[in-house]
Amino acid sequence: MEDFLVYSLTYNVATRFPGPGDDFRPILGLDTSSSSTSTYVKIPDMYIIALQEVKAQPQNMVWDTLFDDPWTAKVKDALAPFSFVKIHTLRMQGLVTSLYLKRSHLVYLRDVETLWTRRGFGGMWGNKGAVSIRLVLHGCSLCIVNCHLTPHDHMLKERISDYQEILHGQTFSYQETSNILFHDYVFWMGDFNFRLNGNTTSDEIVDGVSNGKCSELLKEDQLLQVRMSGEAFSELHELPITFPPTYKFETGVDNYDSKRRPAWTDRILYHVNASAYDNVTLKVEGNNYKAHMPFRCSDHRPVTASFQIRVFRPTTLKLVDFVNVPLWYTGESNKVFFKVVPTLETSPDDWIAIFKADFTSIDDYVAYVYATLPHIDAEEEGRVSTDESSGERSVTFSENSINFDGSYVLMYFAHASRSIYGMSNVFESASRGLAAGADL
Known part of the structure; x- marks a missing residue:
């Protein structure tokens, strides 16, 4: 077995476009101190870019069927100097998932399949729901899920229902990995839209964040609670949250919108089937789970994490x-x-x-x-x-x-x-x- 580094990013872009001068390298975990690629300490093997609320008006959808949307184009340009190739983009209205793989890994890419689940307007519309890409790399199966669940503080039951419908409604054609959770590795990210329970006001939450009391606020986090109770997402894991709420900001500045209660809506979860193979133990080590607060073009902040997984050594046999x-x-x-x-x-x-x-x-x-x-x-x-x-x-x-x-x-x-x-x-x-x- 050998190490394989996966870098994941989730970002609700709120129908905004990136600015012409926006530097994407910081949110991609790339060093900006020099233009030379030799200064970068550890380049991932794969990037997962999960976007929500990409502008989805008819004229934008037509354009994006012929060309990359502006966000995907920006990411692709930022990764190009490091020999990354976009292997797939999957879009359902505003949900866009793109996968980028280092060129040296391309010939080990197998069995790509995509599915989606619509949850908007009773399942008739794709403004909410999830898109999934499954694939095999170096003999290990991966499933990537990008979701945008039901919003609003009081819609907790609907978010739990979203999870159940996505998990049980998506069936892949490969029998051994027909379910999302049957894959060796699962990375589930997006705008989960879970809020804080209780009657804490927006001002009180902002004060708590300013005074370093995020750990106290997180005790009321709905996603953490439903994972603990087994109602939803209990099969998945999350790295400790050490960043402030990522929603909702006034666009372009660091101030929270006083009309909404701040919440940790943007999350990255993961799962590993450690005993999927005889005499081999799969594992995942997560690091650098963080929000990028200086990136202010949306009312959300992008969230990223790195995961080191174990895959089988490349074979010398050329198919x-x-x-x-x-x-x-x-x-x-x-x-x-x-x-x-x-x-x-x-x-x-x-x-x-x-x-x-x-x-x-x-x-x-x-x-x-x-x-x-x-x-x-x-x-x-x-x-x-x-x-x-x-x-x-x-x-x-x-x-x-x-x-x-x-x-x-x-x-x-x-x-x-x-x-x-x-x-x-x-x-x-x-x-x-x-x-x-x-x-x-």
Whole structure:
């Protein structure tokens, strides 16, 4: 087993957009003292970004189907210098979850599946509810849940009902991990909207926070109470809360809104099935559970935590091994050779995609062809051939696949399981005339 560091962030952005000068590195746990990546002490292996109340008007939804929403784009740009690739974004109205993985881990990504639960207006609307992404990394299953539960102080029973509906209403297709809590690791975060019980006024809560009495106030925290009573979320754990309430602030300043009772609405919970495997004990160690108070563009404050989990050591066996890709000629058809492990189940809908070498999202492919026989007529471009004696296969990309000189890479995607089975070396593409001139 080896360590794998997960960084999680939850933020209710209150339909606001990030400012052009906003620096996202502090809330991503990145050192801002230098622009050099060499000064960063420990870069996570994976980022989980869970947003709520991302602006969801029709024109925004149409735009976001074609491009990343402004928040996701900002995070992606901040992580790009550290070789992170966005592997998935799931959106249900204002709920947006994005996962970013270090490039070196991409070929160990398996079995991605998504589900969602609508809880707004009696389950008819997705302004409240949860979105979930499950996946397997280095042989361990993870489930990430981003929720936005029923608001208001007096709606505790509805929040408990939200939890039960999400937990029991989401059923994944993988039998061993059909339930959220059946996964090896679970990270459940979001705007839980749990408030403080009792009759404490807004001013009294603010005074308590100012006088360092957060621990006393937390005794009335509804989420802590329902976890203790077993009514909801009792299967999950939470790191000690050492930060002030994250809701509700006046936008742009550090003052709490006097019309609302401050509360710890924004939380990150976790769960591990430690004995999921024989002779192996899984574990999770959480650290740095905190709110980022200087980030003032919403009436909430972002909350983050780091989790070190244990995963299986990477195997040296390559499921799909690309033969070294030589120089690619721009504007011409080019053939790619690769080998597939004999025991690997492939599908006629598996595909091989071309990416720019510095790609930051698996959605940003330049071109693709289907990778497995039988698929199309041998006379058509994008055809596949197989050398039965060597186990080597080849695909041909058309002359229009790459139109610009530069550095590129290939990846093999399994259609059915949404897994990545292989990645090629970085190769150069150039027009034949320029390539010939370079050899002189």
